[in-house]
Amino acid sequence: MDEPLPPRRVEPGPAPPPRIRHANRQQMLMRPCSLEDLLPDDHDARTVWTLVSSWNLDRFLDTIRARGEQPGRAATDPRILISLWLYAAIQGVASARELDRLCRESDPFRWICGQVSVNYHTLSDFRVAHKEALDDLLTQMLTVLIQGQAVSVIRIAQDGTRVRVSAATSSFKRRDTLEQARQKARDHLKIIARQADRLEDTTVRRKKAEHRAAKEKLERIEEALKQLAEVEQAKAQQKDKPSKRNEPRASTTDPEARFMKMPDRGTRPAFNVQLAVDTSSRAIVGVDVTNAGSDAGLSEPMREQVEERTGQKVEEQLLDGGFVRLEAITQAAAAGTTIYMPPPKSRSKGADPSKRKPGDTEAVAEWRKRMGTDQAKKIYRQRGSTIEPVNGDLKTHRGMVPFLVRGLNKAKCVVLWAALAYNVVHFRQTLLDLVG
Numbered sequence: 505m506d507e508p509l510p511p512r513r514v515e516p517g518p519a520p521p522p523r524i525r526h527a528n529r530q531q532m533l534m535r536p537c538s539l540e541d542l543l544p545d546d547h548d549a550r551t552v553w554t555l556v557s558s559w560n561l562d563r564f565l566d567t568i569r570a571r572g573e574q575p576g577r578a579a580t581d582p583r584i585l586i587s588l589w590l591y592a593a594i595q596g597v598a599s600a601r602e603l604d605r606l607c608r609e610s611d612p613f614r615w616i617c618g619q620v621s622v623n624y625h626t627l628s629d630f631r632v633a634h635k636e637a638l639d640d641l642l643t644q645m646l647t648v649l650i651q652g653q654a655v656s657v658i659r660i661a662q663d664g665t666r667v668r669v670s671a672a673t674s675s676f677k678r679r680d681t682l683e684q685a686r687q688k689a690r691d692h693l694k695i696i697a698r699q700a701d702r703l704e705d706t707t708v709r710r711k712k713a714e715h716r717a718a719k720e721k722l723e724r725i726e727e728a729l730k731q732l733a734e735v736e737q738a739k740a741q742q743k744d745k746p747s748k749r750n751e752p753r754a755s756t757t758d759p760e761a762r763f764m765k766m767p768d769r770g771t772r773p774a775f776n777v778q779l780a781v782d783t784s785s786r787a788i789v790g791v792d793v794t795n796a797g798s799d800a801g802l803s804e805p806m807r808e809q810v811e812e813r814t815g816q817k818v819e820e821q822l823l824d825g826g827f828v829r830l831e832a833i834t835q836a837a838a839a840g841t842t843i844y845m846p847p848p849k850s851r852s853k854g855a856d857p858s859k860r861k862p863g864d865t866e867a868v869a870e871w872r873k874r875m876g877t878d879q880a881k882k883i884y885r886q887r888g889s890t891i892e893p894v895n896g897d898l899k900t901h902r903g904m905v906p907f908l909v910r911g912l913n914k915a916k917c918v919v920l921w922a923a924l925a926y927n928v929v930h931f932r933q934t935l936l937d938l939v940g
């Protein structure tokens with residue numbers, strides 16, 4: 505019997521084309537929904553709106569000029585603008601133009617707007633125009649948390665961190681250069697005023713813009729000369745006379761900025777941001793922005809601010825070595841506050857820093873002795889574990905990056921937005937429960 509032939513081998517042909525789904529952007533969509541349908545009930549944007557709606561916003565409302573039936577465009581609801589910037593700070597957005605884009609493209613921001621149009625100019629102006637009102641919002645928030653026993657200021661930790669400003673190093677000028685620039689700015693302003701009357705084809709809007717720009721430049725130079733006088737006074741009090749390279753200077757773009765030592769040991773224009781934190785809850789309870797290059801002398805103003813803001817007594821204040829100022833220790837003791845701060849190392853080899861020194865007051869001698877005990881060292885360790893993470897959070901996640909605004913007042917507004925956002929993130933559910 506013949507054996508069966510093996511099966512015939514069939515050569516495989518070319519592989520069929522891949523089966524994929526293609527984009528079809530011409531298909532009509534039927535999406536009957538409202539803005540309320542865009543966000544889940546527990547979304548952070550809803551939380552922000554609920555909290556903002558529970559606050560007293562009279563300080564914001566008092567600045568609105570559109571009243572009754574008077575002519576003029578109606579103002580934007582402050583709740584919308586506050587919620588936008590607060591939610592933006594929670595998301596780490598620090599630019600008005602970026603926030604403007606998100607209000608058109610992002611559902612949470614569109615939900616907050618509620619079909620009310622905003623632009624970057626409105627957002628930018630509102631962000632820095634209400635320093636006292638923003639400070640009051642932080643006070644209102646802390647009042648609720650303290651009444652709910654979620655925050656206490658019996659023991660606070662304070663620290664200062666340097667934040668880069670937008671002024672360039674090249675904008676810092678000596679006195680003779682500033683005086684020459686002032687004269688040029690005055691002459692330029694006169695020229696613009698004369699040309700505005702001759703140029704018939706120039707629009708009124710352009711004339712006003714050119715005049716405003718020239719006037720603002722002159723004002724910045726005038727302010728720079730004013731700030732330079734303060735720098736010169738501070739330099740004169742130093743033991744070492746400033747060299748030609750270290751001669752007093754002031755910035756023509758941000759006159760209040762100062763050169764400061766940064767964490768990388770470099771020196772750049774910056775502001776000194778001061779924060780106070782409750783060590784038990786890590787809530788931010790105090791905010792300030794200065795152009796002081798050193799933290800010395802800044803402990804007492806912060807303590808007074810916290811006590812005024814919360815209505816409670818600060819019994820213990822934790823500070824790092826940069827705040828060492830013996831007069832402040834005596835003042836704190838007289839006010840009933842115990843200072844925990846490492847004493848400076850003695851220049852004498854083997855000297856005990858906890859021993860009393862000639863000229864020490866009783867409060868200073870007690871502070872030196874106290875900081876030599878294990879109990880004080882244990883308490884002081886809470887400073888680094890509380891305030892340092894808060895500084896890192898604000899710089900990394902809350903938009904406290906190199907300032908895009910100029911001047912101490914505007915910079916403080918930015919820091920207040922960041923502080924409010926931080927407290928909302930860390931006390932979200934507690935705040936919702938307390939405001940009902």
